[in-house]
Amino acid sequence: MADRTGLTVVTRTTTTPAEAAPGTAVEPTRRVRPVEVLIALLAVAVVGRIWLADTTFALPVQAWLTVFVAIVVQATPFIVLGTLVSGAITALVPPSFFTRVLPARHALAVPVAGVAGVVLPGCECGSVPVAGALVRRGVAPAAALAFLLSAPAINPVVLVATSVAFPGQPLMVLARFGASLVTAVLMGWLWLRFGRPEWFRPTLRRHPEGAGTVSVFLATCREDMTQAGGYLVLGALAAATLNVVVPPGWLQAVADHPVWSVLALALLAVVLSLCSEADAFVAASLPQFSLTARLAFLVVGPMVDIKLVAMQIGTFGRGMALRFAPATFGVAVGVSVVVGALLW
Amino acid sequence: MRREFHAVVLLLLGGVLLRLTITGEYVNYVRSGLAPVLLAAAAVLLLVAGATLWRAFGGSETRDHHAHGHGRFDVAWLLLLPVLGLLITAPPALGSYSASRSGTVLGTAQPERRLPPLPDGDPVRLSILEYASRAVVDDGRSLADRHLTMSGFLLPGADGGWYLARLVVVCCAADARPVKIGLTGILPDGLHANDWLQVTGRFAPDTERDPVNGEPIPYLQVAAANPIPVPAEPYAS
Numbered sequence: 264m265a266d267r268t269g270l271t272v273v274t275r276t277t278t279t280p281a282e283a284a285p286g287t288a289v290e291p292t293r294r295v296r297p298v299e300v301l302i303a304l305l306a307v308a309v310v311g312r313i314w315l316a317d318t319t320f321a322l323p324v325q326a327w328l329t330v331f332v333a334i335v336v337q338a339t340p341f342i343v344l345g346t347l348v349s350g351a352i353t354a355l356v357p358p359s360f361f362t363r364v365l366p367a368r369h370a371l372a373v374p375v376a377g378v379a380g381v382v383l384p385g386c387e388c389g390s391v392p393v394a395g396a397l398v399r400r401g402v403a404p405a406a407a408l409a410f411l412l413s414a415p416a417i418n419p420v421v422l423v424a425t426s427v428a429f430p431g432q433p434l435m436v437l438a439r440f441g442a443s444l445v446t447a448v449l450m451g452w453l454w455l456r457f458g459r460p461e462w463f464r465p466t467l468r469r470h471p472e473g474a475g476t477v478s479v480f481l482a483t484c485r486e487d488m489t490q491a492g493g494y495l496v497l498g499a500l501a502a503a504t505l506n507v508v509v510p511p512g513w514l515q516a517v518a519d520h521p522v523w524s525v526l527a528l529a530l531l532a533v534v535l536s537l538c539s540e541a542d543a544f545v546a547a548s549l550p551q552f553s554l555t556a557r558l559a560f561l562v563v564g565p566m567v568d569i570k571l572v573a574m575q576i577g578t579f580g581r582g583m584a585l586r587f588a589p590a591t592f593g594v595a596v597g598v599s600v601v602v603g604a605l606l607w
Numbered sequence: 608m609r610r611e612f613h614a615v616v617l618l619l620l621g622g623v624l625l626r627l628t629i630t631g632e633y634v635n636y637v638r639s640g641l642a643p644v645l646l647a648a649a650a651v652l653l654l655v656a657g658a659t660l661w662r663a664f665g666g667s668e669t670r671d672h673h674a675h676g677h678g679r680f681d682v683a684w685l686l687l688l689p690v691l692g693l694l695i696t697a698p699p700a701l702g703s704y705s706a707s708r709s710g711t712v713l714g715t716a717q718p719e720r721r722l723p724p725l726p727d728g729d730p731v732r733l734s735i736l737e738y739a740s741r742a743v744v745d746d747g748r749s750l751a752d753r754h755l756t757m758s759g760f761l762l763p764g765a766d767g768g769w770y771l772a773r774l775v776v777v778c779c780a781a782d783a784r785p786v787k788i789g790l791t792g793i794l795p796d797g798l799h800a801n802d803w804l805q806v807t808g809r810f811a812p813d814t815e816r817d818p819v820n821g822e823p824i825p826y827l828q829v830a831a832a833n834p835i836p837v838p839a840e841p842y843a844s
Contacts (some may be wrong), residue, residue: 297612304687311695320696326705328698330781333636335689337779339624340641340648347651387776415678424777481608484655489613492620495683496689506781512819541778548712548784551821577682 284441291457323507331503334570337538338388338495345389346487349396354480358401359389369403376406377444379412386538387415387565388495388574392487395578404463408453410593415539415565416443425561428543434606435554435561439543441604442562446595453590464580494577504538505569509534528556529596532564537563555603563595609681614659616683619690621652626661627693632637637779638844650828659783698780700841703762706772706785710820722749730754730807735773736786736843742810742825744817750810755827758805758835761798761826762787770824771806783842789815792829803838807831 320328365372383390394411398404417440429435438490472481514531517523528549537545542564546557565571567588575584627633628645637645692698713736722745725731735757741749760772762785769790775784791811798804811826 285703297608298615301615301687305739308691308694311691312828315696318697322704325698326701328692328696329636329701332698333780336624336627336633336636336645337619337641337781340644340653343651395618409664477658481658482657485610485617485659488617488652489681489683489686493685494683500688502781515713515820524629535781536754537782538778544775544777545782545784548710549820579682604648 276351281522281585318515327503330506331499333590334499334502334536335496337493338386338570339359341386341389341538342392342488342491342495345383345392346484346491348383348389349392349487350480352355352393352396353474353483354418356400361397361402365402365406366384369405369455370452372403372406373409373455374448374534375569376402377409377413377447377451380410380417380444380447381419384418384420386421386540387568387571387574388491388538390414391571391574392491394488396483398463403449403455405454405458408587409447411447411567412450413444413447416440416447416562421543421565423540424540428547435543435558437560438554438602438606439561442558442595442598443565443600446562446566446591446598447454449594449598450587450591453594454587462580462582462586464583490577491574494574495570498536498568501569501573502534505534514549515551518549521553525559525596525600526551528552528560529599531561531593532560533568533592535564536568536570537564553603554607555600558603559596559599562599563592564599565593567592611663612681614656614663616686616790617652618656618660620686621656621692623693624649624652625832632697632843634840635780638776638841638842640844644752648765674738700837701773701774701780701783702760704782705764706760706770706774706787708819709784710796711739711772711786711787711817711822711824712775713743713822725749730756733757734843735759735788736775738827739786739788739825742788743814743823746824747810747812753809754830755809755837756805756807756808756828758803758838759788761800761802761804762791763800764816769798771804771827772844774841776844780842786843787817787824789813789824789826790829790832791826794829794832797832803835805833805835 319325344481352604367373380390383393390411393414394407397407397410422436424438425439426433426436477573514527517527528546532542535542535545542561546560549560550561572584572588624645627636628642628649633645643715646824666723722741725733731753733755735796738750738755738757741747757771757772759771762771762772770787772785772787774785777781788810790806791813792808806829808827808829808831811828814823815826816822817824
């Protein structure tokens with residue numbers, strides 16, 4: 264791949280990313296410049312287009328490509344929206360604002376931030392950069408995480424979509440709202456109690472002192488769009504692969520089992536990486552599963568899925584994301600089962 | 608340099624998105640209502656990229672001296688994959704391959720609901736989803752004694768028969784779910800999976816169960832079938 268050549272020629276420095284504050288980084292002596300690689304790639308695109316014009320790929324490959332491109336195209340507007348919010352927070356909102364509106368006690372700030380998730384319409388791709396910006400502005404990580412988890416699941420757009428998908432089941436909307444909010448708040452509290460600061464390494468960006476508002480806004484937008492976007496592509500590659508590879512009949516086999524059916528749909532939510540505005544319709548198309556299993560699908564999906572974990576790794580660091588995601592999965596499944604048992 | 612590189616990546620992404628929306632090809636990937644949202648996103652991407660390049664080369668901002676390279680892989684490169692994928696192959700809308708892998712959906716029809724009578728027309732134009740819901744919800748009573756016409760793509764059945772199917776998309780092709788109806792009666796020879804057909808016929812009282820999810824697949828007694836080109840909006844929503 265062309266991008267590898269861009270890396271191998273770089274003279275490695277011993278500076279680690281964390282140490283390399285602006286101004287101290289060492290200029291590589293010789294590297295293939297990105298512009299050259301870009302030109303080469305565009306040349307490949309032109310030649311490839313002529314060469315592949317009459318080629319049709321095997322059906323699974325075609326379906327894979329379509330699903331991959333579709334996930335990226337669909338998520339891009341939401342990332343752009345999240346990025347604009349993140350850029351505005353970074354450039355315009357002073358850190359003191361959040362210390363004023365959020366309760367000083369972190370244990371109270373967590374539920375407040377969780378409920379605040381109602382205000383960000385959209386799906387999960389947008390909430391990752393926003394949560395990253397909140398942490399950079401000094402919001403307690405536990406509160407930012409509660410917001411990250413609740414926003415894509417409990418905003419009005421998603422709740423309306425859920426009620427449209429389950430017309431005979433108004434309780435499903437309530438159950439989704441309740442279970443998602445409870446999971447988000449529990450995860451925030453768990454982070455307060457057990458989380459260690461060294462796991463949490465949000466990409467720190469220092470902007471030069473005195474940089475203008477426009478510069479900071481542009482820089483934040485650019486970084487968030489390319490970083491969140493890049494990790495989204497990684498997640499979309501994995502999700503498209505599983506979408507095409509997972510055999511169609513395997514769900515049917517576990518549908519009647521009370522335990523396996525819940526775990527199967529929770530795992531399916533992780534694998535499919537659906538947009539939280541669409542997942543209710545997919546859940547509605549799985550009537551052979553119990554309502555509890557489908558609730559687990561709706562609660563897990565917006566909080567833990569492949570593309571989301573990839574984006575969280577990019578925003579918060581690997582040590583954080585790889586501990587946070589399995590814990591969230593467990594809590595979300597547990598809360599869904601309890602809520603399901605209470606309601607149905 | 609990293610700053611300029613990111614600007615170029617965003618420029619390419621915004622450009623491809625803009626082209627996809629203007630040419631209308633975007634309906635192969637996302638639901639058709641998303642055009643304004645995609646245009647807005649493309650505009651923001653192009654603006655951010657343009658402003659960055661203008662400030663970098665127009666001289667109103669100092670060059671960013673600190674190279675962030677560190678020899679670490681920059682994930683921004685990955686954004687070129689969908690851009691290249693769209694520039695090189697522009698993959699087509701999903702069809703029979705995906706439809707065969709998922710169970711049929713009957714939308715959100717409520718069993719108790721009283722169905723409104725069919726609209727006027729002879730034959731009556733229906734979507735496959737509408738036909739399938741009516742056929743299952745009230746056993747086809749609202750469909751009886753009418754000529755019906757609908758279109759979809761062909762999906763091979765287990766024993767040499769054909770289904771007519773349409774994919775329903777809520778957000779993007781990743782959530783595509785098929786609606787399937789079975790075809791009985793006289794069909795033309797030389798049919799292939801994924802061919803689009805307009806069929807005219809009457810309600811048939813048979814149903815079968817979709818092997819993937821056990822949901823009912825109603826049948827249509829076909830009187831005439833004509834090949835049609837792929838419609839402008841390949842997915843139903």
